Amino acid sequence: MKRTLVFLCAFLLSLSTLGQETEWQLYASVDGVDIYTKETDCNARNIPAQKAIIIKIVNTTDENLIVEWDRAIWYNGELVTENISDDENHIIVEIDKNSTQEGTCEVPRGALYLYKDFITYDTDTKLTNFELQNLTIKRQK
Numbered sequence: 001m002k003r004t005l006v007f008l009c010a011f012l013l014s015l016s017t018l019g020q021e022t023e024w025q026l027y028a029s030v031d032g033v034d035i036y037t038k039e040t041d042c043n044a045r046n047i048p049a050q051k052a053i054i055i056k057i058v059n060t061t062d063e064n065l066i067v068e069w070d071r072a073i074w075y076n077g078e079l080v081t082e083n084i085s086d087d088e089n090h091i092i093v094e095i096d097k098n099s100t101q102e103g104t105c106e107v108p109r110g111a112l113y114l115y116k117d118f119i120t121y122d123t124d125t126k127l128t129n130f131e132l133q134n135l136t137i138k139r140q141k
Contacts, residue, residue: 024056031137032061033095041119042105049119053130054103055112059095064140067093073114074129091132094140 024036036056043049059065071089073081081089091111095101103112116127 027055027132028135030135032059033065033067033137034058034060035067035132035135039116040105043119044105044107047107048121051116051119052105052109053114053116053127054105055114055132056100056102057093057095057112058100059097062097064094064096066138066140067095067135068138069132069135071111071114072131072133073127075125075127077128 021040022038024038027035027037029035034057036058037053038056040052040054041049042052057067069091071081071091072079073089093101093111101112103110105113114127114130117123117125
């Protein structure tokens with residue numbers, strides 16, 4: 001009976017997390033690098049729960065690479081990163097050959113995480129669009 005109850009609780013908990021993530025969507029494929037995005041709920045400790053866009057980079061080559069882009073973000077239909085060439089919105093990710101780097105909800109969140117909306121609070125600020133502009137792939141020397 002105890003095992004059945006534990007199994008039932010674990011099963012119900014797994015169902016409660018269903019629908020809180022979308023599947024990985026291919027955003028771009030450039031020079032042996034595939035970039036994916038997905039929407040997820042982030043429930044980190046000590047900060048309000050958030051909806052986020054997580055980025056995954058897959059290097060399918062036999063070379064260590066540098067992936068760069070300028071992050072453009074729109075909240076409520078308004079571009080908030082007008083000067084996308086500044087250091088804050090210029091993203092550089094070094095990735096080893098035949099490997100994957102994936103954003104997480106862990107704090108600090110880093111370059112592979114985009115805030116979309118709060119879950120805990122009702123706010124008017126919502127991510128309405130994002131682009132990874134000027135996407136380039138370079139070989140590490």
